[in-house]
Amino acid sequence: MASDPASTEAPARPKRDRTHWLYIAVIVAVILGIVVGFVFPHFAVSLKWLGTAFVALIRMLIGPVIFCTIVLGIGALRKAASVGRIGGLALAYFLIMSTVALTIGLIVGNLLHPGSGLELSNALRGQGADLAGTAKESGGTTDFILGLIPTTLFSSLTEGSVLQALFVALLVGFAIQSLGRSGEPILRAVGYLQKLVFRVLAMVMWLAPIGAFGAIAAVVGETGIDALKSLGLLMLAFYVTCAIFVFGILGAILKVVTGINVFRLLKYLGREFLLIVATSSSETALPRLIAKMEHAGVSKSVAGIVVPTGYSFNLDGTAIYLTMASLYIAEALGEPLSLGEQISLLLFMILASKGAAGVTGAGLATLAGGLSAHRPELLDGVGLIVGIDRFMSEARAVTNFAGNAIATVLVATWTNELDRGQLDGALSGERPFDETTMLDEDDDLPDSGTNAGPGGRDAQAEERNLAQRSLH
Numbered sequence: 153m154a155s156d157p158a159s160t161e162a163p164a165r166p167k168r169d170r171t172h173w174l175y176i177a178v179i180v181a182v183i184l185g186i187v188v189g190f191v192f193p194h195f196a197v198s199l200k201w202l203g204t205a206f207v208a209l210i211r212m213l214i215g216p217v218i219f220c221t222i223v224l225g226i227g228a229l230r231k232a233a234s235v236g237r238i239g240g241l242a243l244a245y246f247l248i249m250s251t252v253a254l255t256i257g258l259i260v261g262n263l264l265h266p267g268s269g270l271e272l273s274n275a276l277r278g279q280g281a282d283l284a285g286t287a288k289e290s291g292g293t294t295d296f297i298l299g300l301i302p303t304t305l306f307s308s309l310t311e312g313s314v315l316q317a318l319f320v321a322l323l324v325g326f327a328i329q330s331l332g333r334s335g336e337p338i339l340r341a342v343g344y345l346q347k348l349v350f351r352v353l354a355m356v357m358w359l360a361p362i363g364a365f366g367a368i369a370a371v372v373g374e375t376g377i378d379a380l381k382s383l384g385l386l387m388l389a390f391y392v393t394c395a396i397f398v399f400g401i402l403g404a405i406l407k408v409v410t411g412i413n414v415f416r417l418l419k420y421l422g423r424e425f426l427l428i429v430a431t432s433s434s435e436t437a438l439p440r441l442i443a444k445m446e447h448a449g450v451s452k453s454v455a456g457i458v459v460p461t462g463y464s465f466n467l468d469g470t471a472i473y474l475t476m477a478s479l480y481i482a483e484a485l486g487e488p489l490s491l492g493e494q495i496s497l498l499l500f501m502i503l504a505s506k507g508a509a510g511v512t513g514a515g516l517a518t519l520a521g522g523l524s525a526h527r528p529e530l531l532d533g534v535g536l537i538v539g540i541d542r543f544m545s546e547a548r549a550v551t552n553f554a555g556n557a558i559a560t561v562l563v564a565t566w567t568n569e570l571d572r573g574q575l576d577g578a579l580s581g582e583r584p585f586d587e588t589t590m591l592d593e594d595d596d597l598p599d600s601g602t603n604a605g606p607g608g609r610d611a612q613a614e615e616r617n618l619a620q621r622s623l624h
């Protein structure tokens with residue numbers, strides 16, 4: 153018994169050392185990207201394709217990761233009603249917190265008045281109309297529902313749509329569940345596929361420094377220092393508001409419900425935050441968030457359902473941005489909104505924020521589309537913030553990611569799908585995340601003995617905890 157810990161610690165050290173150097177390289181790449189962006193702005197813009205290529209490599213794995221996680225989670229459940237309970241609870245929480253985020257954005261915007269004293273140049277007019285057209289192309293509720301249905305069963309894994317992958321994975325998971333024991337070979341095959349996908353993801357991550365350098369250099373080169381100076385108050389106000397929302401509101405909820413300090417959870421996800429900031433895209437961290445939530449003791453069904461759904465519906469950072477940017481534009485154009493108009497705008501943005509779909513830069517198009525439908529006379533003012541939108545997107549993505557991570561832990565707690573001992577071990581560093589496989593040993597292959605239900609992994613973890621207690 154005493155030899156087991158030693159045997160597991162020995163191979164873990166070099167793995168942690170290697171990834172440690174990887175993320176140091178990412179930090180260095182970000183600093184170099186900022187320098188190149190300021191010194192050689194035109195050359196820096198031409199490097200944008202490096203970041204785009206890295207994000208595309210991650211995006212190609214999102215569908216398979218979601219598919220494998222949900223199929224393995226649902227296929228192991230005995231009661232299909234558990235999936236509906238998890239999804240319904242998650243959507244209700246997302247709606248409430250998005251409303252809170254929008255309200256906070258309105259309050260801060262009214263207190264600071266960041267748009268007063270600015271003027272809109274003729275060169276910036278018309279950009280809002282172009283962005284509004286982009287938002288309108290997404291269609292309404294009918295188009296949204298039709299967009300959930302992929303062309304073929306397997307195209308959902310190749311077309312890059314998170315919700316399509318989620319929809320197909322739910323169908324396949326329920327189908328395997330209905331097969332009973334005859335579906336176990338299929339689950340084992342999906343387990344092998346999951347191991348392969350996460351191994352490919354670990355390989356792709358070694359390109360993160362290159363992608364980070366290109367992405368940051370392009371953002372700084374496109375924005376320029378003049379835009380940062382002129383709109384610095386809005387950026388500062390937005391960043392502070394997002395911090396208050398994450399650490400003050402979400403952190404308080406997390407502490408009350410679970411007793412977990414929000415700083416411990418966010419520290420556990422530090423490398424994912426670095427990836428988001430470095431690549432200006434929250435999509436790069438989606439597969440890793442699912443893997444890390446599972447490692448932290450969240451069941452596969454909760455991680456597989458809440459995380460992808462949150463990327464489309466739990467956009468707290470985007471919600472704050474929509475209301476603050478709307479007030480900013482109204483003041484800059486000399487047409488401040490009355491209290492009644494602000495309440496009407498709040499209700500409208502609750503729906504509009506759900507159209508952002510977690511895509512980088514979609515927040516700006518959603519803002520333009522919302523203003524076009526609600527206050528068309530303010531549409532020209534969108535051009536005021538186009539220059540700094542990429543920097544605003546950084547804060548939006550980080551806030552959205554933090555909100556989804558906290559939501560996953562909360563939903564897992566409310567549905568009794570959280571292994572608290574595993575969570576404490578992961579947050580304390582006693583049970584480090586395997587950066588090479590991104591899977592725990594218990595997740596290697598599902599079989600009739602380990603996937604009897606959502607508590608299969610939790611039961612195994614409890615057995616380990618009891619064994620450890622007996623030794624002490």
